[in-house]
Amino acid sequence: MLNEVMPEAVNIRRYLDVTLTAEIERGIDAIFFESSNTKSFATEQSRAAFRERWLGRYLRDDPQFAYLAMTPPGDVVGYLVGAVDDPAHAPRFADIGFFADLRGQTKQFPAHLHVNLAPEFRNRGIGKQLVDRFLADAKVQGARGVHVVTSAGALNVSFYNRNGFAEVARIGPARELVFLARAL
Numbered sequence: 088m089l090n091e092v093m094p095e096a097v098n099i100r101r102y103l104d105v106t107l108t109a110e111i112e113r114g115i116d117a118i119f120f121e122s123s124n125t126k127s128f129a130t131e132q133s134r135a136a137f138r139e140r141w142l143g144r145y146l147r148d149d150p151q152f153a154y155l156a157m158t159p160p161g162d163v164v165g166y167l168v169g170a171v172d173d174p175a176h177a178p179r180f181a182d183i184g185f186f187a188d189l190r191g192q193t194k195q196f197p198a199h200l201h202v203n204l205a206p207e208f209r210n211r212g213i214g215k216q217l218v219d220r221f222l223a224d225a226k227v228q229g230a231r232g233v234h235v236v237t238s239a240g241a242l243n244v245s246f247y248n249r250n251g252f253a254e255v256a257r258i259g260p261a262r263e264l265v266f267l268a269r270a271l
């Protein structure tokens with residue numbers, strides 16, 4: 088049972104170092120969809136497009152900045168995907184409208200990430216381990232700073248604040264999204 092695994096037994100592994108199995112891929116997808124605010128999709132195509140936007144392209148295009156949190160038997164309990172180049176200037180992120188409005192901020196904090204854990208592995212410090220691994224690599228690659236975009240009232244804002252991210256900008260018609268960033 089996953090929830091019998093002690094958090095200290097969970098290892099952070101580079102996605103590229105893991106031999107992918109269908110079970111691992113299903114595990115990543117299950118965590119992604121469970122963690123997302125969007126729960127229902129009109130069509131299978133829109134569900135696939137949503138996965139591609141927030142997960143699929145990172146695993147395909149930036150796999151060196153993907154990490155898995157895994158139990159000793161090899162179950163995935165969390166993941167982080169990210170990129171280190173400025174998304175306001177990267178053609179592969181041109182579909183995300185808010186990056187164009189945040190050119191000034193993304194220049195200073197170009198790296199960005201998406202991190203999610205299975206519910207029974209939250210609040211145990213595993214998210215911090217994933218973030219620390221990515222930030223170390225982003226720094227080595229020369230990124231000056233890192234950002235995340237999340238909902239202004241989300242529970243995860245305190246997680247990012249505790250990990251050194253501070254609010255830099257609000258986005259959206261109702262300022263419902265927050266751009267949190269830290270220098271590296």
Ligand SMILES: CC(C)(COP(=O)(O)OP(=O)(O)OC[C@H]1O[C@@H](n2cnc3c(N)ncnc32)[C@H](O)[C@@H]1OP(=O)(O)O)[C@@H](O)C(=O)NCCC(=O)NCCS
Pocket residue numbers: 122201202203204205208209210211212213214215235236237241242243244245246247
């Ligand atoms: C956000 C998340 C990656 C943090 O990892 P973690 O290992 O649980 O973090 P820590 O144990 O270091 O800290 C716990 C913090 O996680 C956040 N958190 C816990 N449960 C959460 C949940 N269900 N949803 C969102 N954030 C949550 C809170 O900020 C909490 O801080 P608090 O105790 O001050 O309220 C993880 O909780 C998670 O996957 N949450 C759901 C998905 C999510 O919000 N992902 C981030 C999208 S931007």
